Amino acid sequence: MKGWVLLGALALAQSAYAATPDHWIASWGAAQQIPEAGNLLPLADMQDATLRQIVHLTVGGSKLRVRFSNAFGTQALVIDDAHIARSADKASARIAPGTDRTLTFDGRPSIAIPPGAEYLSDPVSLAAPALSSLTVSIHLPQAPAGQTGHPGSRATSYYLHGDHAADADLPGAGHVDHWYQLTGVEVAAPPAAATIVAFGDSITDGHGATTNGDDRWPDILAARLQASPATHNLSVVNVGIGGNHLLTDGLGPNALARLDRDVFARPGAKAMLVLEAINDLGKLSREDVRTPEQHKQLVADLIAAYRQIILRAHGQGVRVIGCTVTPYVGSDYYHPDAASEADRIALNTWIRTSGAFDAIVDFDAAIRDPAHPERMIAAYDSGDHLHPSAAGYKVMAAAIKLEALR
Structure with missing residues (x-):
């Protein structure tokens, strides 16, 4: 009888431990x-x-x-x-x-x-x-x-x-x-804690930010979250890759190929901010003039890729926050023409109005020059007319409504 009591006690202890893991x-x-x-x-x-x-x-x-x-x-x-x-x-x-x-x-x-x-x-x-x-x-x-x-x-x-x-x-x-x-690096946290994943290209990775300065837009977002008792249990993980594309491999695997490892495998991931496509848009006509049909097809393919991200994320219980693509006319690398700018406007219009995302962040509106909306405000430009400066990243982080992350 004592043996059964001991086995029962052990089973209860193991059950209690299994019910309250870190x-x-x-x-x-x-x-x-x-x-x-x-x-x-x-x-x-x-x-x-x-x-x-x-x-x-x-x-x-x-x-x-x-x-x-x-x-x-x-x-x-x-x-x-x-x-x-x-x-x-x-x-x-x-x-x-x-x-x-x-x-x-x-x-x-x-x-x-x-x-x-x-x-x-x-x-x-x-x-x-x-x-x-x-x-x-x-x-x-x-x-x-x-x-x-x-x-x-x-x-x-x-x-x-x-x-x-x-x-x-x-x-x-x-x-x-x-x-x-x-x-x-992962931490044992209270049950209400969760991870927000910043998913994107070099603008998320922080090109133009300060080395050892922790002043990319995801860093500043993390500081904002920590400043509020309502959001201090939300972490921010930056999985931007410089040169990343939605549709093709660039510097690193394409966005769709890396979702599982970079987003869904992160413990606690409950939301992702997606800022992609500027490299796809710029690449199309970087070295050649493209037809209107090719531009139209690119925008359609980018929208389809975004829909795939949303479908796969929702299947993992992850909310998706779409971020508008920032201005880049004047870029020394892509030198976008009027057709490329029209593609960016079309894609941003879809991000803002489609209702496909759980929420949106309008980075474009935050840093564009009102007098020349195809360009960044000079103070927010790192100098290459493609990547924001540290000041630009601060404004981008401020454009994110914290309620959308909670």
């Missing part, structure tokens, strides 16, 4: 791609090397885990030492004293991540306030066979030969403004 949300993240040749780290620099990377949390927490990626690797990625700590200085490799924690994988200090896979560390206790910066340090005994990374980090990373993952600083380390093999 609620994990993504607090920081980056979309992964194959770095272009100019953004690869030389293999010699990644052989028997420590890589220390700095990331900026949105929602804070006291229990964290880290997501590593070998999405584009061709062989197993071996990490034989991994640590997380509070950053002492976003512009250096120093960590805050007393905050270093060893990361493990199923209780082990090392892991071999299969090609094409991602891998979560075990949870670790570390007090990390909202909007704080963390360092993630890994030792690679061998250089990755096929690097996976995020070139547009706008944050400085450090590398040094030998295992220095637990060191308080990395004097003599090389540095580069890219992230590698690192795709997310």
